[in-house]
Amino acid sequence: xxxxxxxxxxxxxxxxxxxxxxxxxxxxxxxxxxxxxxxxxxxxxxxxxxxxxxxxxxxxxxxxxxxxxxxxxxxxxxxxxxxxxxxxxxxxxxxxxxxxxxxxxxxxxxxxxxxxxxxxxxxxxxxxxxxxxxxxxxxxxxxxxxxxxxxxxxxxxxxxxxxxxxxxxxxxxxxxxxxxxxxxxxxxxxxxxxxxxxxxxxxxxxxxxxxxxxxxxxxxxxxxxxxxxxxxxxxxxxxxxxxx
Amino acid sequence: xxxxxxxxxxxxxxxxxxxxxxxxxxxxxxxxxxxxxxxxxxxxxxxxxxxxxxxxxxxxxxxxxxxxxxxxxxxxxxxxxxxxxxxxxxxxxxxxxxxxxxxxxxxxxxxxxxxxxxxxxxxxxxxxxxxxxxxxxxxxxxxxxxxxxxxxxxxxxxxxxxxxxxxxxxxxxxxxxxxxxxxxxxxxxxxxxxxxxxxxxxxxxxxxxxxxxxxxxxxxxxxxxxxxxxxxxxxxxxxxxxxx
DNA sequence: TGTACATCAGTGAACGCGCGTTCACTGATGTAC
DNA sequence: TGTACATCAGTGAACGCGCGTTCACTGATGTAC
Numbered sequence: 090x091x092x093x094x095x096x097x098x099x100x101x102x103x104x105x106x107x108x109x110x111x112x113x114x115x116x117x118x119x120x121x122x123x124x125x126x127x128x129x130x131x132x133x134x135x136x137x138x139x140x141x142x143x144x145x146x147x148x149x150x151x152x153x154x155x156x157x158x159x160x161x162x163x164x165x166x167x168x169x170x171x172x173x174x175x176x177x178x179x180x181x182x183x184x185x186x187x188x189x190x191x192x193x194x195x196x197x198x199x200x201x202x203x204x205x206x207x208x209x210x211x212x213x214x215x216x217x218x219x220x221x222x223x224x225x226x227x228x229x230x231x232x233x234x235x236x237x238x239x240x241x242x243x244x245x246x247x248x249x250x251x252x253x254x255x256x257x258x259x260x261x262x263x264x265x266x267x268x269x270x271x272x273x274x275x276x277x278x279x280x281x282x283x284x285x286x287x288x289x290x291x292x293x294x295x296x297x298x299x300x301x302x303x304x305x306x307x308x309x310x311x312x313x314x315x316x317x318x319x320x321x322x323x324x325x326x327x328x329x330x331x332x333x
Numbered sequence: 334x335x336x337x338x339x340x341x342x343x344x345x346x347x348x349x350x351x352x353x354x355x356x357x358x359x360x361x362x363x364x365x366x367x368x369x370x371x372x373x374x375x376x377x378x379x380x381x382x383x384x385x386x387x388x389x390x391x392x393x394x395x396x397x398x399x400x401x402x403x404x405x406x407x408x409x410x411x412x413x414x415x416x417x418x419x420x421x422x423x424x425x426x427x428x429x430x431x432x433x434x435x436x437x438x439x440x441x442x443x444x445x446x447x448x449x450x451x452x453x454x455x456x457x458x459x460x461x462x463x464x465x466x467x468x469x470x471x472x473x474x475x476x477x478x479x480x481x482x483x484x485x486x487x488x489x490x491x492x493x494x495x496x497x498x499x500x501x502x503x504x505x506x507x508x509x510x511x512x513x514x515x516x517x518x519x520x521x522x523x524x525x526x527x528x529x530x531x532x533x534x535x536x537x538x539x540x541x542x543x544x545x546x547x548x549x550x551x552x553x554x555x556x557x558x559x560x561x562x563x564x565x566x567x568x569x570x571x572x573x574x575x576x577x
Numbered sequence: 578t579g580t581a582c583a584t585c586a587g588t589g590a591a592c593g594c595g596c597g598t599t600c601a602c603t604g605a606t607g608t609a610c
Numbered sequence: 611t612g613t614a615c616a617t618c619a620g621t622g623a624a625c626g627c628g629c630g631t632t633c634a635c636t637g638a639t640g641t642a643c
Binding site for chain 2: 148254280287
Binding site: 136140 | 581
């Protein structure tokens with residue numbers, strides 16, 4: 090059970106596995122995850138359909154592999170966009186991270202639909218997908234928390250009459266604490282962060298699924314304007330004029 | 334070609350047509366629109382599959398009928414919720430309209446996925462679906478425009494550094510004018526309305542598709558808090574404490 | 578280094594299934610005189 | 611009111627298709643001695 094030199098067989102296996110998931114992801118661009126056909130994927134890879142069962146015990150396991158891979162890829166790109174900015178430049182980090190989400194999504198619309206579109210009927214994502222799923226979101230949370238450091242965020246632009254989100258977002262607050270990101274995050278800031286996260290993905294979703302047709306043409310600029318306003322609503326400035 | 338007394342055949346035809354669409358919508362709850370099977374629908378209705386072709390020339394036409402019916406039903410409920418409030422009570426109308434969107438959506442999750450989830454691969458919604466699709470959205474727009482009347486909305490809570498949305502939302506502004514809703518709507522208000530509309534559906538989408546698991550438990554209260562903040566960001570108050 | 582055996586990637590046929598759509602038909606309903 | 615014909619909702623068989631999964635097989639690769 091010790092790690093050993095990978096054999097030719099091991100290497101071939103890894104390669105073929107990659108080719109299968111790559112072919113599956115390519116298919117996702119043209120057909121929904123629910124329509125994803127194991128036989129079609131096998132054909133694309135140049136395998137007979139039954140051979141795929143050497144790699145994935147069932148179609149659902151292939152779906153799970155795609156889910157994990159996609160969440161991880163998206164998460165890595167958002168983390169990278171965040172890390173490329175100076176840590177104190179929270180506005181720049183915010184813009185970069187949000188843009189990374191949109192860029193990955195429009196570059197991989199099929200994968201976006203898998204992650205954030207309608208769930209696949211009859212398929213329940215297993216627990217192993219949870220951690221990868223939170224990576225992109227956590228980047229946004231960390232930026233907001235860093236923006237709060239030393240500042241009394243938020244003056245969150247909310248009307249004093251509005252309800253206290255304290256216990257409504259208690260789950261999110263606890264999660265942030267459990268991940269060691271912050272001991273105590275102001276509920277209003279967490280509320281606004283949840284809203285911003287939702288808005289970012291909602292905006293990308295509406296762009297990709299065609300709901301802005303007739304209202305917005307320049308999706309890239311519109312997205313930047315949205316992202317600026319979301320930061321302002323949380324309580325910090327994020328000017329899109331900063332270079333990407 | 335003049336309208337005549339409907340015959341027994343006409344009545345039966347209308348009834349059966351309704352039973353078909355109803356059965357199809359019921360199926361949508363358990364399977365995605367792309368999986369919607371004409372044969373399964375026929376079975377549910379108690380017809381042989383070929384009989385459905387007396388009513389819909391193809392599966393795609395059935396989908397179109399569902400799309401129109403769902404957009405219209407959602408639109409009607411949102412219009413009704415809006416109309417039930419005093420016209421000057423813009424805050425109350427906003428809350429009611431947004432709540433109507435959520436209520437319809439969680440009551441008809443399959444239909445919601447059809448309208449706002451991933452598009453059906455290989456199916457392009459025909460032009461006749463456009464007008465019904467805008468009904469719910471236009472209610473929100475009208476409320477914002479009414480809120481602006483006599484007021485200098487928005488003091489929209491946006492940072493002065495943020496970009497001018499003028500030409501980015503030009504399409505939406507022109508559409509509002511073309512529908513005779515307002516001669517000139519401030520671009521920032523339109524921008525914020527687009528954002529709010531996106532946020533409302535994004536929030537419902539995240540609730541239905543499971544992305545809030547672990548962060549939010551009480552979706553109804555969370556939704557109200559979101560809706561209040563969206564109104565505040567546009568520039569008017571909408572307290573959820575008002576009775577529905 | 579060479580041999581004997583074990584592992585396992587990939588094959589190809591087969592299974593049972595449900596799908597959208599077509600077609601010739603039947604019998605009930607509607608219309609014209 | 612009665613008859614002859616036209617319309618059309620619904621039937622049932624058939625078409626060709628692609629699907630997920632199983633299974634016995636083959637031959638190449640890996641391992642133990």
